[in-house]
Amino acid sequence: MEEGELRKEYSQLKRRLAKMGYICTGSVMSLYNRCGKPYCVCHRDENALHGPYFVWTRKVKGKTVTRNLTPQQAELCKLCIENMREVERIIEQMKELSVRYIESRR
Secondary structure, eight states: OOHHHHHHHHHHHHHHHHTOOOOOOSEEEEEEEOOSOTTSGGGTOTTOOEEEEEEEEEEETTEEEEEEEOHHHHHHHHHHHHHHHHHHHHHHHHHHHHHHHHHHOO
């Protein structure tokens, strides 16, 4: 690939990064569970669990942090996590192009 093509592709990746929305790491899970009331139907019927409850788990300074989320927050968080994955893919492509650029310079 010529230097001009490398620059063009790299510029396209920079534009994609500039358009990226909010980002975050972690994962979002939906949980169903039993309550503490022994007379509740959730204790008699395995299919009658409470939920879904949304939980966001991530690492902060090496420690796992867990937060409960509303359904709206869970959807927003999932979008931010997917944005982060896209940022990581773009950066990997930029690194590869940078290596090719460096190696093409003689």
